[in-house]
Amino acid sequence: MLEQTLLDIALDLSQSLPKKALYQRFMTAVNQVMPCDAVALLEYQGNELVPVAVDGLLPEVLGMGFVPDEHPRFQAIVASKRPIRFNADSELADPYDGFLVIDPKRVLDVHACIGCSLYIEDTLVGVLTLDALNVGAFDAIDDITIATLAALAAATIRNVNFLIQLERQHKLGDNDNTFKQKPLKKSDFIGETPCMLALKDDIRIVANSELCVLISGETGVGKELVARSLHTQSKRRTQALVQVNCAALPDTLAESELFGHVKGAFTGATKDRMGKFELAHQGTLFLDEVGELSLELQAKLLRVIQEGEIQRIGVDRNIHVDVRIIAATNRNLLQLVQQGRFREDLYHRLCVYPLHVPPLNQRQGDIPLLCGNILSNLKHKIGLSSAKSVRLSEAAMQVLLHYPWPGNVRELQHVLMRAGLKASAESKGITVIQPSHLRFATEQLPSQATNAQPLLDTIQSSTPTAGTPIAAPITVAISAPGKPGPSNDTRQLISAGRSFNDMVADFQRQIIRQSLDDNSQVWAKAARQLQLDRGNLHRQAKRLGLIS
Incomplete structure (x- = not known):
């Protein structure tokens, strides 16, 4: 059984299987030979261990990131190249407390746990963890078997990354082997729904080019993350990414902010000052909320894009700038063009490669991953120990999945921060966010009222009844603003x-x-x-x- 399972994993590694299939087959194989209640495969990205495949753990774990120095068990695992067996009575907090599918309320204080660091040529690539509620579950498993699984786990991660790199090079048609794109950090840009995977593909395709990109999307969807992703995957990633919030530029200072000025150019100009274009030379300039620029400034921006030159205020000398421009807006620029409030020629210059970031209500499948990521970062902001778990109850997750999210990901972050703070104040152990902790911004906005609060009231007033027949x-x-509510049934x-x-x-x-x-x-x-x-x-x- 063991030999056949290991052979199956090795054969899978020799095939060009999709990423999810490779990970899933590995997890299935581990479950066949190891008496586990939970298995997790984590990839080392930057300074974090990011789960890429889990079994027996809640799905929001896939959206988390664990800094080893903040989690004693992970710290011990990565410090050793041999499998680590944690004693059943170990005082080291388990990072998966509260995230077990079988019993999410259970603190994993007494259980069997094995952790393996995954190395390829002395480079840490990840961690494999095995957990079982039966204290003696792993006693009969020798270290050689565990080390073999760890080696196959490392090879699985390597193969997945290799296949991703091949796919990127194929889509980009990039024959220049001197440039290697860094994989996008999963913990920075989360989304596995079809619309988000399509967006990530578009980002990979256009990132390595010099084309202007126009990012559209509602407020709070993460347009800045898309801009950062474009920059970090481009040839300019070693240079500056300079961001300009066009909506915050005062008319009197906007030209100076963008193009700079010389000493004495106007009252208060006490020294020469570089503008954002010069600061972004050989890098990327991100013009956020570009639709808010005045028509006068739009004309000057168009000239810079066309000629690649700027003039500081107060001098006639042209300065050459080499800048890749990424713009973003939450407004309909074509409509502004028709209204005469945005230059058509500038629109076409900026919109060479358009990208649209979908609103959260079109990607509900990403909500568990987003929640996991937000909650893992939440602990620092609300003053909790990094070893303390914060999770959502199933009922709270269902409320989040059915809420229309007019404020998108930003609103989700704020809702979870408020809820996490309230829940942590009521709990000394695992912090579990209940529906009663959830408060939505639209509750204070009558013009955008939703059915979220009536549903929350129903949840909070209901208690589980044993033996309730299946209906x-x-x-x-939960209806969106202006749309019909629940049916009479x-x-x-x-x-x-x-x-x-x-x-x-x-x-x-x-x-x-x-x-x-x-x-x-x-x-x-x-x-x-x-x-x-x-x-x-x-x-x-x-x-x-x-x-x-």
């Missing part, structure tokens, strides 16, 4: 006094049953359809009482 399929919807179900958790569980049962029916009761096919690994689907079905 018909349930649809719970939904209101009747909610007013029936059933708890939110019971209704969500019923809906999950219906989804799993329907998927199994659609796939002739083949669990592997149903798991693929639901984008779950087979082991996780079995655990969910067992938790919901569908199988014994």
Whole structure:
């Protein structure tokens, strides 16, 4: 069994499988030979360990990043090239406390745990962790077997990165081997939904060019992150990325801010000063909220783009600048062009390669990953120990998944910061955010009122009832501003006094049953359809009482 499993992993490494397939097959193989309740494969990116594949842990873990120095167990693992077995009574806090699928309320204080640092040619590439609730689960597993799995884990990470690099070079048509793009840090730019994967592909395609890029999207979607990603994947990444908030430029100083001035050019100009264009020479200039520039400044910006030269205020001498321009806006520039408020020629100069960042309500599948990332960074901001876990209850996660998010990712950050602070004040152990801790900005904005608060009130007033019969399929919807609210059937179900958790569980049962029916009761096919690994689907079905 062991030899065949290791052979299967090795054979997988010789194939050009998709990234997710490689990771998933490795995790499945580990589960076949190791008596684990949780497995995690983490890649070392910058100074963080970033989970790239997990089994038995909540999905938001995939959005987290762990700095080894802040987590004693990870610190011990990366300091050794041999597998580390933590004693069942180890006082070192487990970084996965509160994130176990089987029992998220459990603190992993007494359990079996093994950690392996993953090295390739003396370079740390990641960590493999194995956890089991049975204290003696790993006693019969020798270090050679664990070290073999660790070596295959390191090779899996290397192969995935190699395939990603090949794909990038193919899409870019880049034959210049002197330039190697750095992979985008997962913890900086999160998104695995189709629309975000398409955006990441577009970023990879255009990043290495010199084309002007216009980034559009609503407020709070992360346009600045897209600009940073473009810069860090470009040939200019070793030079400056200079950001200008065009909406904050006062009319009297805007030209000086962009192009600079010489001493005595105007009252208060006591010395020569470089503008943003000169500061960005040989680098990238990011013009945020470019739609807010005055028509006069738009004309001067157009000239710089056309001629590659600027003039400081107070002197006629031209200064050559080599700058790649990235612009962003939350406004409809074509509409502004039609209204005569934005120059059409400048629009076409900026919009050589347009990128659109989708709003959060079009990528709900990314919310668990975003929550994991936000919560892992939240602890520093609210004064919690880095070893203390902060997580969302299932009910709170469901509220976040159904909220329309008019403020996008920025609003999600603020909601979680408020909720995390409240929850931490009420807890001495694992901090679990409940629906009662969630407060949305739209509650104070009557013009953008949503159905979030009525739903929260229902959740907070409901308590789970043992033996509640399974009901018909349930649809719970929080409507966006100006759109119809829940159906009458939904209101009747909610007013029936059933708890939110019971209704969500019923809906999950219906989804799993329907998927199994659609796939002739083949669990592997149903798991693929639901984008779950087979082991996780079995655990969910067992938790919901569908199988014994």
